[in-house]
Amino acid sequence: xxxxxxxxxxxxxxxxxxxxxxxxxxxxxxxxxxxxxxxxxxxxxxxxxxxxxxxxxxxxxxxxxxxxxxxxxxxxxxxxxxxxxxxxxxxxxxxxxxxxxxxxxxxxxxxxxxxxxxx
Numbered sequence: 298x299x300x301x302x303x304x305x306x307x308x309x310x311x312x313x314x315x316x317x318x319x320x321x322x323x324x325x326x327x328x329x330x331x332x333x334x335x336x337x338x339x340x341x342x343x344x345x346x347x348x349x350x351x352x353x354x355x356x357x358x359x360x361x362x363x364x365x366x367x368x369x370x371x372x373x374x375x376x377x378x379x380x381x382x383x384x385x386x387x388x389x390x391x392x393x394x395x396x397x398x399x400x401x402x403x404x405x406x407x408x409x410x411x412x413x414x415x416x
Contacts, residue, residue: 304335304342314389315354321393322352322359329402349405358386361398367405374400 301307308319326344333344341353351362362384379386
């Protein structure tokens with residue numbers, strides 16, 4: 298996907314089958330972290346320059362990217378998803394786990410350092 302200048306453009310350029318999930322991810326993050334500044338970071342939507350979260354459309358899934366140790370701290374709850382140290386892959390053919398995503402974002406908000414919070 299070509300680089301986008303803002304989140305609206307990013308979602309509009311995403312594959313049609315991913316757009317609703319991307320919009321949902323955006324709503325969830327903005328609901329849990331309403332003061333977080335939205336922008337494009339590393340070519341994908343990021344909040345507080347990624348200090349809260351990023352999300353992206355990838356081949357066959359929507360990824361949620363969180364700084365460690367969030368995924369490790371919730372590994373039992375995330376067992377059914379493909380994960381890395383800082384990413385969770387939500388397949389396009391499954392419903393987004395909204396309550397779980399909210400929990401992960403809340404957890405990230407609690408673990409942010411004071412230096413992170415300035416963005």
